[in-house]
Amino acid sequence: MSDGSEEENASVDALATVFQHLGTNDLPIQPPILSIPLLHVYDDFYHNPLDWSSQNIVSYIDESDVYIVAPSEKPQVLKICEDGNAVSTKFSPDGKLLAVGRYDGILEIYDVETTQLVWQHKSHDCRIGCLVWGDDDTIFTGSRDRTINANDLATKAFVQVGSHAQEVCGMKISNGKLVTGGNDNNIKIWNISKLHMDPSFVEVAEEAFPLHKSAIKALDFSPTHDGIIASGGGCNDGKIFVWNVENREIFKEIEIDKQITNLHWLPNGREIISTYGFGWNRNHKFNIEHNSIDVWSFDTLKVVQRFEGHKGRVLFSAMAPNKEGFVTAASDNYLKFWKPNL
Numbered sequence: 440m441s442d443g444s445e446e447e448n449a450s451v452d453a454l455a456t457v458f459q460h461l462g463t464n465d466l467p468i469q470p471p472i473l474s475i476p477l478l479h480v481y482d483d484f485y486h487n488p489l490d491w492s493s494q495n496i497v498s499y500i501d502e503s504d505v506y507i508v509a510p511s512e513k514p515q516v517l518k519i520c521e522d523g524n525a526v527s528t529k530f531s532p533d534g535k536l537l538a539v540g541r542y543d544g545i546l547e548i549y550d551v552e553t554t555q556l557v558w559q560h561k562s563h564d565c566r567i568g569c570l571v572w573g574d575d576d577t578i579f580t581g582s583r584d585r586t587i588n589a590n591d592l593a594t595k596a597f598v599q600v601g602s603h604a605q606e607v608c609g610m611k612i613s614n615g616k617l618v619t620g621g622n623d624n625n626i627k628i629w630n631i632s633k634l635h636m637d638p639s640f641v642e643v644a645e646e647a648f649p650l651h652k653s654a655i656k657a658l659d660f661s662p663t664h665d666g667i668i669a670s671g672g673g674c675n676d677g678k679i680f681v682w683n684v685e686n687r688e689i690f691k692e693i694e695i696d697k698q699i700t701n702l703h704w705l706p707n708g709r710e711i712i713s714t715y716g717f718g719w720n721r722n723h724k725f726n727i728e729h730n731s732i733d734v735w736s737f738d739t740l741k742v743v744q745r746f747e748g749h750k751g752r753v754l755f756s757a758m759a760p761n762k763e764g765f766v767t768a769a770s771d772n773y774l775k776f777w778k779p780n781l
Contacts, residue, residue: 657671
């Protein structure tokens, strides 16, 4: 299990391939296409303050207050709330609502157009570090209190889906499957098609999948192959796995020796963006920040594109709605927008 310092084993079948990341100094470096200075981005692996909506609006947290901005040459920033307690944000699928997870375990829902608070309730005992929408009425929350809750806007009901042994770090949904990563080094898969908003509801997780050796925050489903997901481990792991949630078959393994903070598939389903926190030498003798952003080829397991521009570890990122760009925030207090070569 993690030692809590994320601020601080799976056997690999014959299909898995290991690539040792030995350096990519010959790659051309791509700079950001837009940078927005911020006041203070919390340097905390467990926060998830950044999202990009289907309406092309970006949400972010600056000094614990929530803002939205439309990417442009002269971006207009609008403050959504200023309670000084926010740690995570997530837009509804239609982009009309914005969920905000707070440090005190309160979930807030805002109307994006009016910026008005439309619902607020105490969902957890501790910070809500990660959020994911099931549909336009249901949002799942993961917390430092170790639980995963489903919150229904239509009925104002909520139930506990299940839990991890430590803080819930990452969440993704696809085709009735909720995948969660925990600070207990486990991935859990929940069949939310069986979910019903009733106090008698019993969690439906499959057996925990101990694939990584550290906290799992970075998760993303393939846009082209149902049930295929990429997962990345934090400190003391430094690996990306690509695997099938239905049978847990592992297709690819990439060994990077870095704290993996985010993963995003490009729309072709053959390349994966990865961002990093700390890294280490092969004897794990020291930690250094890794501020670059890489694009990995699924076929060759090599870095094919690299982005640089941050001066702090890149803890937070989100994909554009058309999947042709992405945004990052780092401890250098900048929001940066990037465009990969597709």
